[in-house]
Amino acid sequence: MARQGELPISVAPAARARPPPSAPVNGPCGAVAVARPVRGEFTYRVPEAMAASLRPGHRVSVPFGRGTSLGFYLGPADEPEVGSEVVLKPIIRLLDPEPALPEDLIALLRFAAHHYRYPLGEAIRAALPPGLTDAEASKEAAPDAVLYAVAAPGADASVLARAPAQAAALSYLLAVGGRATVEEIVTAIPGARATLKKLAERGLVSLESVEVKAGVKAGLGQERPERLTKEQAVAVGELTAAVDQGGFHPFLLHGVTGSGKTEVYLRAVEHALAKGKGGLILVPEIALTPQLVGRFRSRFGSGVAVLHSALKDRERLRHWQALRRGDVRIAVGVRSAVFAPVQGLGVVVVDEEHDSSFKQEEKLRYQARDLAVVRAKQCGAVVVLGSATPSLETLENARRGRYRKLEMRARVDDRPLPRVELVDLREARPREPDLSTEPPILSPPLTDALEDTLRRGQQAILFLNRRGHSTFLVCEVCGLQVRCDACDVSLTHHLSARRLMCHYCGQTWPVPDTCADCGGPLLKLGVGTEKVVAEVAERFPRARVERLDRDSATSAERLTELLASFARREVDVLVGTQMVAKGHDFPGVTLVCVVMADTSLALPDFRAAERTFQLLTQVSGRAGRGRDEGRVLIQTYNPDAPPVRRVVLHDFEGFAEKELDWRRRFAYPPYARMVGVRVDGTDPEQVRQVARKLADLCAARLPAASQGVRLLGPAPSPISRIKGRYRWQLLIKGPTHAAMAPLADALERALVEVPAAVRVVIDVDPGAML
Numbered sequence: 001m002a003r004q005g006e007l008p009i010s011v012a013p014a015a016r017a018r019p020p021p022s023a024p025v026n027g028p029c030g031a032v033a034v035a036r037p038v039r040g041e042f043t044y045r046v047p048e049a050m051a052a053s054l055r056p057g058h059r060v061s062v063p064f065g066r067g068t069s070l071g072f073y074l075g076p077a078d079e080p081e082v083g084s085e086v087v088l089k090p091i092i093r094l095l096d097p098e099p100a101l102p103e104d105l106i107a108l109l110r111f112a113a114h115h116y117r118y119p120l121g122e123a124i125r126a127a128l129p130p131g132l133t134d135a136e137a138s139k140e141a142a143p144d145a146v147l148y149a150v151a152a153p154g155a156d157a158s159v160l161a162r163a164p165a166q167a168a169a170l171s172y173l174l175a176v177g178g179r180a181t182v183e184e185i186v187t188a189i190p191g192a193r194a195t196l197k198k199l200a201e202r203g204l205v206s207l208e209s210v211e212v213k214a215g216v217k218a219g220l221g222q223e224r225p226e227r228l229t230k231e232q233a234v235a236v237g238e239l240t241a242a243v244d245q246g247g248f249h250p251f252l253l254h255g256v257t258g259s260g261k262t263e264v265y266l267r268a269v270e271h272a273l274a275k276g277k278g279g280l281i282l283v284p285e286i287a288l289t290p291q292l293v294g295r296f297r298s299r300f301g302s303g304v305a306v307l308h309s310a311l312k313d314r315e316r317l318r319h320w321q322a323l324r325r326g327d328v329r330i331a332v333g334v335r336s337a338v339f340a341p342v343q344g345l346g347v348v349v350v351d352e353e354h355d356s357s358f359k360q361e362e363k364l365r366y367q368a369r370d371l372a373v374v375r376a377k378q379c380g381a382v383v384v385l386g387s388a389t390p391s392l393e394t395l396e397n398a399r400r401g402r403y404r405k406l407e408m409r410a411r412v413d414d415r416p417l418p419r420v421e422l423v424d425l426r427e428a429r430p431r432e433p434d435l436s437t438e439p440p441i442l443s444p445p446l447t448d449a450l451e452d453t454l455r456r457g458q459q460a461i462l463f464l465n466r467r468g469h470s471t472f473l474v475c476e477v478c479g480l481q482v483r484c485d486a487c488d489v490s491l492t493h494h495l496s497a498r499r500l501m502c503h504y505c506g507q508t509w510p511v512p513d514t515c516a517d518c519g520g521p522l523l524k525l526g527v528g529t530e531k532v533v534a535e536v537a538e539r540f541p542r543a544r545v546e547r548l549d550r551d552s553a554t555s556a557e558r559l560t561e562l563l564a565s566f567a568r569r570e571v572d573v574l575v576g577t578q579m580v581a582k583g584h585d586f587p588g589v590t591l592v593c594v595v596m597a598d599t600s601l602a603l604p605d606f607r608a609a610e611r612t613f614q615l616l617t618q619v620s621g622r623a624g625r626g627r628d629e630g631r632v633l634i635q636t637y638n639p640d641a642p643p644v645r646r647v648v649l650h651d652f653e654g655f656a657e658k659e660l661d662w663r664r665r666f667a668y669p670p671y672a673r674m675v676g677v678r679v680d681g682t683d684p685e686q687v688r689q690v691a692r693k694l695a696d697l698c699a700a701r702l703p704a705a706s707q708g709v710r711l712l713g714p715a716p717s718p719i720s721r722i723k724g725r726y727r728w729q730l731l732i733k734g735p736t737h738a739a740m741a742p743l744a745d746a747l748e749r750a751l752v753e754v755p756a757a758v759r760v761v762i763d764v765d766p767g768a769m770l
């Protein structure tokens with residue numbers, strides 16, 4: 001996070017020095033973004049010897065302050081005014097033969113740095129892969145070849161009894177079919193690289209280097225449906241025509257769950273590729289969407305670079321360089337892939353465009369979906385934003401004719417959408433006063449539906465957006481809640497870990513037996529996924545139940561394995577948080593239960609209703625994707641809440657209509673723009689004062705420049721303390737970013753005066769209000 005004290009906005013460009021008595025002429029000059037937390041671009045002199053080879057996007061080393069720094073050459077700059085007598089310092093060194101950044105990315109990052117009010121050099125550095133982020137000459141990443149270990153015919157690990165390490169490596173290799181990449185084996189058995197060499201010397205294994213040829217199909221030839229549905233065909237027709245025509249064409253692909261959006265993306269990218277263009281596909285989370293990635297891999301083989309957060313530095317660099325050279329023309333990745341150097345971009349896809357993971361919540365706080373559209377516009381490409389529940393921002397753009405809307409209302413093979421029913425938890429409460437006052441976790445209708453599903457050998461998903469066992473502990477005598485000492489939240493009891501855990505700072509504690517204050521007994525209330533699993537296991541002892549949340553999916557491998565075993569139908573009931581709601585395609589699932597729809601409704605956020613509608617629709621969409629019809633049961637205390645009612649009716653339009661009316665009336669996005677200012681620090685009084693001062697500064701400028709710009713706050717954030725830091729916020733709302741710019745500029749300038757112990761972050765187009 002950019003620290004306050006590190007943002008000397010008004011710093012004098014370090015490249016400028018006092019002129020010596022007889023100032024020489026500067027000659028050609030260049031604009032450079034310095035990879036330091038400083039705003040603005042800097043002008044340096046371009047040495048004559050460098051002038052011929054220097055191109056925009058080149059990494060350079062430049063004098064900065066008292067030392068040198070990594071910089072990015074942006075292009076020629078004007079010489080300082082005649083008579084200003086400023087002598088510029090020269091660029092010292094060119095770090096690579098070829099520019100690391102293509103020109104379209106320079107334009108995109110310039111836009112992002114400006115829009116999100118973040119130092120350009122830092123933004124560029126964050127977009128680059130490791131290996132290009134310090135002022136060192138880059139090394140070519142490992143060649144695009146993969147080293148395979150292949151077991152010799154008849155090789156037998158039992159002859160290696162006296163070399164256990166070699167025996168283990170060989171056994172592993174034989175167990176996976178006699179052939180595996182060295183990388184894979186080393187991941188499974190640390191240190192196996194040397195062992196494999198020894199096995200090779202003994203002739204038990206051969207090591208083969210296989211070159212990864214770009215564009216060569218993997219030859220897996222997995223399901224490419226012969227026929228598109230009518231709606232798919234129309235959508236594909238429009239997209240390919242737009243690619244042919246060239247230039248910027250933004251689309252919203254609004255297709256119900258199971259309508260086959262992925263196939264539409266694949267065809268659009270195929271077409272772009274055939275035209276010699278590239279494709280960029282953004283997805284919310286790779287580990288949660290292995291099927292989509294799998295479809296791209298099987299269609300395009302090694303012609304696709306998959307960019308996710310678990311990549312090793314070396315792989316990330318290799319992908320970057322392969323894309324940069326144009327050897328690989330398709331990139332599939334999470335939000336940061338919006339900066340992937342795909343050449344000759346023809347099609348950009350943002351799948352599940354409504355997903356909040358596209359907003360980065362630290363450093364450069366960008367919205368990747370928005371930047372994807374900007375990028376497509378800047379380089380003249382087709383962009384497709386796809387979802388069953390488009391964000392209201394995107395929907396409004398379609399309604400105003402800025403985006404062309406493609407609709408797919410039917411599921412593939414005319415499978416019906418699942419039947420959605422509500423269970424009113426108010427009625428399910430036990431009536432006898434001497435019984436527990438908590439309603440059952442699984443109401444009778446839900447239990448019946450589960451029993452039915454299990455009896456038919458089908459699968460069920462139970463969704464609850466809360467981890468842990470009990471979500472709060474409260475003293476039966478004095479009513480005291482057990483809370484985190486660093487954060488303003490109550491602690492969750494995690495039964496399997498036998499700890500209390502804070503979900504904001506991650507601290508854990510042993511589970512107390514009694515109230516720390518009065519010694520009274522503690523009640524464990526509130527339901528998390530662990531408690532649901534326990535309940536299902538108790539009611540259905542023969543069912544195979546697994547949990548999918550951040551506690552159970554401890555690594556990407558574990559997550560993939562969990563999803564795979566559910567897909568192989570080794571699990572009957574999957575209980576989980578929103579991780580189960582993503583784009584999974586499990587044909588065996590016929591029942592989806594929402595244990596409690598109310599958790600997201602009550603969030604103090606203007607998007608609470610929208611998020612609830614999206615979550616409920618997405619998770620419902622997991623039901624009935626195969627041969628058998630799907631059914632959805634939603635337990636709730638708010639059966640009349642609009643997002644709940646509209647999900648039952650599969651009525652996105654109706655929901656959106658009402659919600660947009662409300663947003664218009666109260667001037668929220670998409671009818672207004674917002675800038676959040678978040679202030680935090682360890683001294684509550686100091687934080688309050690800074691927030692107050694920044695608000696006063698804004699207020700003082702409002703009457704003159706108001707143009708419908710309004711100030712909300714300052715106020716303590718809904719979660720008033722996290723990790724020992726007190727939090728306040730301030731919101732600016734305005735009709736356009738331009739109308740808010742003078743205020744935001746003033747805020748940025750004021751940041752230098754904020755005491756170093758307080759952190760202030762400007763969050764443009766904020767995602768969450770917590």
Ligand code: ADP
Nearest residue numbers: 225227228229257258259260261262263412585
């Ligand atoms: P969505 O992303 O819209 O929810 P998917 O892209 O996951 O839907 O597609 C749902 C299922 O339908 C997948 O199993 C996919 O392989 C299959 N499918 C897609 N298009 C066709 C088609 N034209 N013919 C047959 N099956 C298809």
Ligand code: ZN
Nearest residue numbers: 484487502505
């Ligand atoms: Zn905490």
